[in-house]
Amino acid sequence: MTPFKLTDEFLAEIEQLIENKKDSTLESLLEEVHYADIAEVINELNQEEATYLIKLLESDKTSDVLTELDEDVREGILNNLSAKEIAKELEELDTDDAADIIGELPQDIVQKVISEITDKEHAKDIVDLLRYDEDSAGGLMAKELVKVKDTWNVLACVKEMREQAENVTRVHSIYVVDEEDVLMGRLSLKDLLTASSTAKVKDIYIPKVDSVNVNEDAEEVAKIMSKYDLEAIPVIDEIGRLVGRITIDDIVDVIKEEAEKDYQLAAGISQDVEADDSIWELTRARLPWLILGLFGGLGAAGIMGGFEDMISKHAILFYFTPLIAAMAGNVGVQSSAIIVQGLANDDLKGSVGNRLIKEMLLALLNGLILAAILLLFTWFWKGDFLTALAISLSLIAVIVVAGFIGTFTPLFLNKRGIDPAIATGPFITTSNDIFGILIYFWIAKLVLGI
């Protein structure tokens, strides 16, 4: 298959059909289109058109479409739907997706929507899920799962499973619980298929099963599931009772969001924005970092003002300030990015001290090579060996300090419980610019004996 590619023509056709209220043409046109693709179409429509389409299509399809929409588009559409209409959509969804959508609604609507859900068991499960923080295992899990009691026999199992499977999109595992609903283990489908129908569950189940606590951090769950190649993991409460399960597709979303967030932070974008967001939203995400950079630049200008007396005799020193700032920034970002990734992947071993020493040795090696190039270039350019030497020695010092700051800052933030990813990007470049220029002039002054 090739994934659906939304074209301007297709979009124009849909808009035209909506305008002319060609319901049956719309229905047959979208019949074979995947809900994730319909969501892409709707993201591009205006609020009235979007609502029209959601109301027109079958709710077993539109409910899935709703889960895939951009948050602001979904909000606009739900505003146009009655509590009863929203409830109808939610009945079609798994509890985790339903809870995610309800969680976005204003508090006064939530109550009404829930009371309109006719399947009371489903409503209760959704309300249960609303209690959990969205960045926790509880916030990721769904209530839909297949569980059997350890006292049952295989025949009863299969009968129960058929009933439960009705509500479960994908059966990953059959969980075994005791009378108190405490998770005991799991049953493999293979064993169930091959066991005699009078065999007891307690004799054929696998007593070892990985699980996560309902309060576990979502990122941690993602790490566990991807490290151990799990496609689903049961979630238990404080006393070991099975309360839900998390599937790998939700984890894929967590991993992607996490990577995007780190990437955006490294690029100096502080909120989750996309290229198609408004100029205002994009400005709000970008301007704070630029202002930080501006103040860094003003600080650097202030430092250079303090070395004003050097400008008449050693103007060349000032020509190299962008180079010094750039090198300090680049080395800092490289160092911090490696540490941030190491922290995210849990593969930093050994002490902080050793890591700092290693990074400074690495910076020293890079610094020596770069300084050698710079020395030769500057010497030939201006024919003044002492100045060239001063600039090159400064560069080494600046690079070593930048490596130190780039390594230390994320480790320090992480220790203090702050996301180390904010130490990449503009934060590290700005502070390294200032430190770099200060060190540069200070060492140059020393070497030149001014």
Place this chain on the structure above:
Amino acid sequence: MTPFKLTDEFLAEIEQLIENKKDSTLESLLEEVHYADIAEVINELNQEEATYLIKLLESDKTSDVLTELDEDVREGILNNLSAKEIAKELEELDTDDAADIIGELPQDIVQKVISEITDKEHAKDIVDLLRYDEDSAGGLMAKELVKVKDTWNVLACVKEMREQAENVTRVHSIYVVDEEDVLMGRLSLKDLLTASSTAKVKDIYIPKVDSVNVNEDAEEVAKIMSKYDLEAIPVIDEIGRLVGRITIDDIVDVIKEEAEKDYQLAAGISQDVEADDSIWELTRARLPWLILGLFGGLGAAGIMGGFEDMISKHAILFYFTPLIAAMAGNVGVQSSAIIVQGLANDDLKGSVGNRLIKEMLLALLNGLILAAILLLFTWFWKGDFLTALAISLSLIAVIVVAGFIGTFTPLFLNKRGIDPAIATGPFITTSNDIFGILIYFWIAKLVLGI
């Protein structure tokens, strides 16, 4: 569960036990440890210790350990194993993992290892997989799957499935093929459980099934599977025959690697390195970008040298060059990161022209706000309005141009089939440094009427 955390004490204990050849203690100590965690331990051991442990443990466990090891560690261990020993490990693995490992071996060993595999069917499947590029669907897929013929009845199905399921770790879907092995559809486990045992497959199967071509790009497969929330996808050859299947856990790895690569490129790290790699490996990954930055800085210094006559009267202009370079770099990185992400997520709509206009408007808005702050600050600092104005106007121009370059470059590279992610990080900051400083002095000169 809390994921295993490798401690220095545990590592020391393992090393001690290996040295003293305490085999049974080692075996019982590692009995309950997950293979992914044993791989973490082995990554930290030296080559002799690692080989010792691999030879000691059961091959159903060590084979999985091998798949999780760092590539260089695995290479070292395999060098110490005979073809027969390697073959034994590969017999335990799914074909996709076995093919990945064989793909890393020297050509002359491959032949020997394959001839030592006793399960000839398994060996043939592995050889088949070796044909495919590792970044294609064929390179990701495994041969293990459950398939039934459309002419069978349910009873025959269940019997066949039991046999096939022996070799398949996780049954995601039961694929239905015709006599020529052409993929027809899939069979839901639910339907199979509820259908009568004499029902024919062709009457109960679902004729609609997503599949990918064996030559499809791995990244594209990842996009399809994560967009459509698929946990497994069948792979077909050019004439529609079912040749393998890809599972979501392989896709999670693709997504993570892709994100890490983009992140590292943005940070100016050109090879896949980790914090624990050697100083030499880290230098090779980082130095090229630093040298690029160095030449950028030399270029900037050269430009400033060209404006030498301004330094006596307008020294302050030179103080602001790090600020100008930093702002040009930051804006460029922000713009390119947004575009690179948009391209990766396939959500850039509309023409290139519109996108450039939008980005330049955005840059203009940011530029005006930042220039206003800069104007006030500089005016108060030096009391010279005209210079302050010159610097601020230059800043606006620099930011707009930086936004343009940051937006245009990744779009251009992408059009030419080059990974747009290389346009983030040092590449964009360096070129923006040079352009920025040139524009800055040029406009300042114009405004100050020098």
